[in-house]
Amino acid sequence: MPVIKVLPEPVDLPGPLPEPAVDDLRLETVLGALSDPLRLRIVRKLLLESEHFDHTCGWFGLDRPKSSLTHHFKALREAGVTRQRQYGLERRSHVRVEDLNARFPGLLDLVAAWEPDEG
Amino acid sequence: MPVIKVLPEPVDLPGPLPEPAVDDLRLETVLGALSDPLRLRIVRKLLLESEHFDHTCGWFGLDRPKSSLTHHFKALREAGVTRQRQYGLERRSHVRVEDLNARFPGLLDLVAAWEPDEG
Numbered sequence: 001m002p003v004i005k006v007l008p009e010p011v012d013l014p015g016p017l018p019e020p021a022v023d024d025l026r027l028e029t030v031l032g033a034l035s036d037p038l039r040l041r042i043v044r045k046l047l048l049e050s051e052h053f054d055h056t057c058g059w060f061g062l063d064r065p066k067s068s069l070t071h072h073f074k075a076l077r078e079a080g081v082t083r084q085r086q087y088g089l090e091r092r093s094h095v096r097v098e099d100l101n102a103r104f105p106g107l108l109d110l111v112a113a114w115e116p117d118e119g
Numbered sequence: 120m121p122v123i124k125v126l127p128e129p130v131d132l133p134g135p136l137p138e139p140a141v142d143d144l145r146l147e148t149v150l151g152a153l154s155d156p157l158r159l160r161i162v163r164k165l166l167l168e169s170e171h172f173d174h175t176c177g178w179f180g181l182d183r184p185k186s187s188l189t190h191h192f193k194a195l196r197e198a199g200v201t202r203q204r205q206y207g208l209e210r211r212s213h214v215r216v217e218d219l220n221a222r223f224p225g226l227l228d229l230v231a232a233w234e235p236d237e238g
Contacts, residue, residue: 106225
């Protein structure tokens with residue numbers, strides 16, 4: 001099974017953008033946010049390949065318009081899958097591994113094991 | 120953790136309606152089918168409260184138009200979450216527990232543990 005990486009949280013981070021508290025996470029909302037191949041790809045890459053604590057959308061190398069990526073990253077944050085912080089002009093995301101494992105054990109393992117459809 | 124019931128398969132069942140093979144199940148599609156409170160309710164009730172091998176939509180006691188229920192049951196089947204069989208004029212559903220556990224271990228436990236939003 002792929003190993004989920006959790007990198008240490010740096011000090012002096014900017015505060016997170018608005019997000020649901022861990023107790024307010026809803027399974028139907030989280031599953032909805034993950035029911036899209038691009039969003040699964042984003043979350044899986046964060047889980048398995050993170051090089052820093054959090055990453056800008058440019059790091060993912062996704063060939064989509066910036067407005068589309070902004071929408072997808074916001075959807076993940078608003079569902080509670082990722083946490084986003086504003087660093088000057090850019091936003092960076094990481095997965096809320098601890099919160100999701102506490103509320104929905106095993107879900108992130110399914111995402112980590114997901115493979116894009118080759119068809 | 121709630122216990123998922125699997126009732127024995129009767130003999131001489133009618134054949135299943137069209138559905139994806141177990142190897143063709145896609146995580147994004149299954150999560151999409153489960154990202155709806157009504158569909159979570161249907162699947163959870165089948166997992167925890169089944170009285171027979173499979174059930175008609177009337178058994179669920181859902182206060183929705185029949186056309187809406189037909190749509191939701193079809194969406195669950197086409198995603199591979201449930202198997203539907205035609206018994207004369209009515210269709211009955213059960214959850215593909217073995218197939219889903221094989222492909223997405225732990226996912227049905229999350230559905231079984233789900234609670235409807237009280238808000």
